[in-house]
Amino acid sequence: MTAPEDRLIIKLPTEVPDMGTDPLPIEPYISADFFEKERTQVFAKAWLNVGRVDEIPNVGDYLVKRIEVLNATILVVRGKDNEIRAFHNICVHRGMQVTAAGCEKGNAQGFMCGFHAWVYDLEGKLTHVPGKEYFPDTDFDGLQMPPVTLEIWKGFIFINDQEKPKKGLVEYLGGLGDDLRGYPFETFNHIARYRANVNVNWKTFIDAFHEAYHVAEVHKNTIPDGCNSPDNPNAVPSSARIYPPHHAVSVPLNSAYVPTPAAALAWKFGASFAPGDMVDLEGLNPSGDDNWWFDINTLFPNFFIDVGPGWYFTYHFWPVSVDETHWEMNIYQLEAKTAAEKIAQEHTKVLLRDILYEDLSTMEQTHQSMKSRKLDSMIVGEMEIAVRHQLYEVMQWVDGKGCME
Amino acid sequence: MSGQLPGGFAELEAFVEQWDLITERERHTTRLTAPIEQSNALYDALLPQIEPIAEYLADFDINALPAPEQSLLNLALSFMEVSLTVECLKSPTVPGGFAFERFEVLF
Numbered sequence: 001m002t003a004p005e006d007r008l009i010i011k012l013p014t015e016v017p018d019m020g021t022d023p024l025p026i027e028p029y030i031s032a033d034f035f036e037k038e039r040t041q042v043f044a045k046a047w048l049n050v051g052r053v054d055e056i057p058n059v060g061d062y063l064v065k066r067i068e069v070l071n072a073t074i075l076v077v078r079g080k081d082n083e084i085r086a087f088h089n090i091c092v093h094r095g096m097q098v099t100a101a102g103c104e105k106g107n108a109q110g111f112m113c114g115f116h117a118w119v120y121d122l123e124g125k126l127t128h129v130p131g132k133e134y135f136p137d138t139d140f141d142g143l144q145m146p147p148v149t150l151e152i153w154k155g156f157i158f159i160n161d162q163e164k165p166k167k168g169l170v171e172y173l174g175g176l177g178d179d180l181r182g183y184p185f186e187t188f189n190h191i192a193r194y195r196a197n198v199n200v201n202w203k204t205f206i207d208a209f210h211e212a213y214h215v216a217e218v219h220k221n222t223i224p225d226g227c228n229s230p231d232n233p234n235a236v237p238s239s240a241r242i243y244p245p246h247h248a249v250s251v252p253l254n255s256a257y258v259p260t261p262a263a264a265l266a267w268k269f270g271a272s273f274a275p276g277d278m279v280d281l282e283g284l285n286p287s288g289d290d291n292w293w294f295d296i297n298t299l300f301p302n303f304f305i306d307v308g309p310g311w312y313f314t315y316h317f318w319p320v321s322v323d324e325t326h327w328e329m330n331i332y333q334l335e336a337k338t339a340a341e342k343i344a345q346e347h348t349k350v351l352l353r354d355i356l357y358e359d360l361s362t363m364e365q366t367h368q369s370m371k372s373r374k375l376d377s378m379i380v381g382e383m384e385i386a387v388r389h390q391l392y393e394v395m396q397w398v399d400g401k402g403c404m405e
Numbered sequence: 406m407s408g409q410l411p412g413g414f415a416e417l418e419a420f421v422e423q424w425d426l427i428t429e430r431e432r433h434t435t436r437l438t439a440p441i442e443q444s445n446a447l448y449d450a451l452l453p454q455i456e457p458i459a460e461y462l463a464d465f466d467i468n469a470l471p472a473p474e475q476s477l478l479n480l481a482l483s484f485m486e487v488s489l490t491v492e493c494l495k496s497p498t499v500p501g502g503f504a505f506e507r508f509e510v511l512f
Contacts, residue, residue, distance in 0.1 A: 192429065193511040196503065221494050221501070262488030265455050339462030339478050343455065346485035349429060353510070354489045357502030 008232060010382060011239035011287050014175065019392045023377035028391060028398075029201045030370050035322035037398045042301050043069045045397070045404040046245075047151070047158040047165070047172050049303040049316065050076055053084060054155060054190065060107045060122060064089060064099050068326070069319045070161055073097060074148055075111075079122040086148035086159050087124040091115065098145070111145075120145055153177060154185050156305075166404045175243035176297060183283030183307055188332035192349045194356060195328045200363035202302060202319040203390060204370070205327060208359050209304060209315060210296050210386035212237060212251045218362060222355050226275055227293055229254035239287035240385050245300035245393040245403055249386050250285065253293035262347055270336070270344030271310030273351050279309035298386060300393055310334055311348050323367065329356060410480075411473045413461065417454065417480060420447055424483035425476045430510045432479075432486040437497050437505050444487035444497065451484035 028034045050065045062077040073089040075098070089097045091113035098111040098120060110127065111120045119128035126143040129135070149160040151169035158169050170177060198205060208214065212235035216228045227235040232252055241248045257275040259267065266272035271279060275293055284307055285292045294308035304315040311333045318326040331349060336342040369375070380388050396402050409421045423439070424447055426432045436444055458481050465474050490497055498505055 191512070195509040195511065196507055198503075198507075221499060222489065223493075260488065260492040261452060262485060262492060266485075268456075269459060336467065338459070339465070339467050339481070340459035342467055342478065343459060343481045343485060346429075346482045347488065350433075350485050350489055353433070354494070354499050354502075357499035357505070357508060360503035360508070361501055363503075 007382075008236040010237050010385070011289070012242070012385075013239065013287055014241045014243060016242050016385075017244060017389075017392065019388050023379050024388065024391050025377050026370050026373070026375055028394065029204050029367075030322065030373075032322045034398070035201075035319070038319070038394065039069055041400065041402070042394060042397045043067075043319070044161040045165070045402065046301050047160050047169050048301075049156050049158050049299065049314075050074060050086070051157050052155050052185075052190070053152060053157060054186075055105065056084065058107060060109055061105070062099075062108060063105050064103050067318065068321075072148075072161070074159060075099065075124075075145070076150070076157060076159075077122050077124070084150065084152065084157060085124065086150040086157075087145035088148060090145055091118050091120075092126060092143050092145065093118050093129075154180070154183075156185075162404075172403070173246070173299065175241070176246040176248060176299065179241065179243075179248065179286040180283050180297060180305065180307065183281060183312070185312070185332075187334060188312065189335050190330060191333050191345055192331040192353070193328065194353060195326070196360055197320070197324065197326050198360060198363045199324055200367040201322055201370075202317045202325045203394065204366055205317050205325045205363055206298070206302065206304075206390060207384075207387045208362060210247070210249050210298050210390070211384045212249075213381070213383045214362075218358050219355055222351065222358060223274065225254050225257055227252050227254055229256055229291075232291075234383065236383050237385075238289035238292060241287065242385075242389055244389075245397070247298050247386050247389050248286070249296045249298075250287060250289050251293045251296060252289070253291045255291050263351075266344040266347035268344075269338075269340035271333070271348070272344060273308065273311060273348040273355075281307075281309060283307060284309065296386070298390065300390075301397075313352065323371075327360075409473060410477050411461065414454065414458070414477055417450060417477075420450065420480055420483075421476055423447075425479045426483060427475075427479060429482075429486070429512050432483050433510050435483070436486050436490055439497065441490065441495070441497050444490045447480075447483060448487050448491040451480060455481055455484060 051063050056078045065074045075089040076086045078084050096113050096115040098113045117130050121127050124145040153169050212227050215235050237249045238252045239250045253275050263274040267276035297305045302317040313331045316328045333345050336345050
């Protein structure tokens, strides 16, 4: 057994808030009352990512995002002036949505409500009302779909439910945004999207993705030795950076990792998610760790951007209720110019996807156990600093002490 | 069926019907639902051919491949699809993993 004084040190280059060392209470992960507070105190105040500008490259391109936790359906549109704007997908007449049921994206010259054919332009303004003369008491001037506050950072589109958020997006992202600023997100291609609806609280879901302690067991069939090495058998993070309310964790690399034949081919041809040669990109490994694999970046409250050498991927964790979360993963890679690079990319996709099947496997059993209320608290170790910080921030925000107050 | 692949790769023709699939979703569905012996057979036949395939296709614009070359690339992508099954999982699905019927692959 390793003596406590022999344990590996996690570099913590930023100031860490006093989060205590007690076990974490279970109640916030299962309480419907607490969830209602998260709705108004966290999700209604934080900047939330709804996509990337590359998803809507042309004038008239739009995205429709259903955000259950805000009880909102948001329309994100590229206007005639090439500006991207967001509106609530609501016809000002009697509230019908102006896009067809189930529509997630499209291209339009404007929007027509499918109820009474009221028409809106790409800037959200009401431009046509059939039978307008039968509304003698209505002033139609300036009517438009309710606007949503929107800002863009590095091509990532964020919305905010507040008309005037306390902090702009760049200020909100703070040191985490600074660390990632140089990463060439705009040069990557979107190569995969996965989704699942899981019966688990959004925080329990998130907590499986910002520690590597679970890798040896949960990922024993796919990549058990990616970060677990003889020198670091528990995959202790090499560094963690706390930029309240966000944080980042750097995952260590097992330098003795022996690639499978397919992984070896991928690295010969291009880049794989499996450990291999490091491609030096700005914005990676901000703490300059030895044996570095990739950085997990948790953008509070529910968005991850994990960056690596030649690939990055994102996770969205959208709460539906206290007991249900809609999850989405998107994978991006540098453009494949040759068949060889395309074959290599397929390896990253397949490996990540199969890893995710493993990650998602623990969720519902954990949530069911929590709901039994047989445990009041859960034990969280130093390697799980991000788990502790996530709940710490949520509690701060719910108590009215978040950074957007 | 014959003559669906470029001349030098005729011995892979037997895999075209099952594995010449353009999207990840199709390749993944096939891997999940096919008996593992079929994934093993594809893997074994393709492993020594991946480098020759990449070399051969290097002369083509990958965004405008003629049909036989596109089929060849699709087989190589199917090789990567089954690689986890063959090398690591020893199973078409991920053992103990989340139910694949509930996991949506969109592309």
